Amino acid sequence: MWPWATICAHLLLLCTLFVDAQHHPCALPQIACAARLRSYPPTPQPSADDSSGLEASGWDDSPVYDEFLLPLSPFDFTADANVTHHEICECASDSNCSFANEDHVIQLDPTIELAFCHRTEEIFKIPCRGRRGVIRVIGRIHETGEALTSINESVIFCSCERGYQRIRVEPWINDLYAFIYKCV
Template sequence: MRLINCSSLFSFFSAVIVVFGSDETDVELKPAFNPCKRINPCGATISTYPLLEPDAEESSGFGSGAAPPVYDEILTHEIYDLNATPELHNSTLCSCPEDSTCDFESDSNVVKVDYHVTLRFCNLETISTVCKRNDVNVRVIGAAQASGDSVQEVSNAVMFCNCPNGFSRQPAESWSGQDISLNYKCL
């Protein structure tokens, strides 16, 4: 007797079929997104900056003690060239009311959490500005970058309140599988 895996069957039926008009009918399966809750961003943008490159003059004599390395935990935590143009990767996390899509073009629905993670909301006005300083106020979950410094893609996020003075990142936590959780508190 063969049993049917209910989660696989549900995943199959929860796909949305999109048909594009053309001479040939193209069918594309896209996952159906859950509706966004008040604390869920509808999308996230990951900014990936290039690594800093050592200056040839400064790094050439490091073995002799002439110059410090480009990255040293004692000297700095900056290993990325934040002056360079980043590569952007958008992820849709949930659907806005009336099945509208998340707006990745507007700046009115954006909360920049740090140099790497930007969250986008259906309606930013629904997020409270009253925050508890000692609690985690933002959690971003996704597949870890090879460096383990941040996420390469966001799979889930929650923001309990919008901190008017910005956020302070806490240590990353292991999550399920290859995912990590980036936690932020209010400044």
């Protein structure tokens, strides 16, 4: 079988395993059993009469590029978060799905945490490198396109010791979107 055909067959199998996965047993240990999402309020936009003491060019001026200024987030991460839990699948009887045990949890960014049925050190023994180092979290997207409002599935094959960085967002099947991460 051609390598691309094998890859497509595995992806198709994963997709069929995840369709309507709630209240079904977790098919593989690498599948997150639950997700915890934190949603934050929008970042307040400065008004025209804002007297913060900072001077800026007017709207009619050409924008100034500065590589040392990071783009503003559409969310205010200093505010209190609205936390929601999403069950993805059920663990076997010998384990439970809980965010209480930090050894079972992976935090991808300030908005997404995934819980697994077993310790992540036992599940993800191989460090992320190359193409297998891409992590996908799939769910419904927020209207800003910068966050997920629900999580239906996750695809993780390896571990990252230093954390994760989102690299892109891709459209997925059934009006879902995949947030794609890599190791830092």
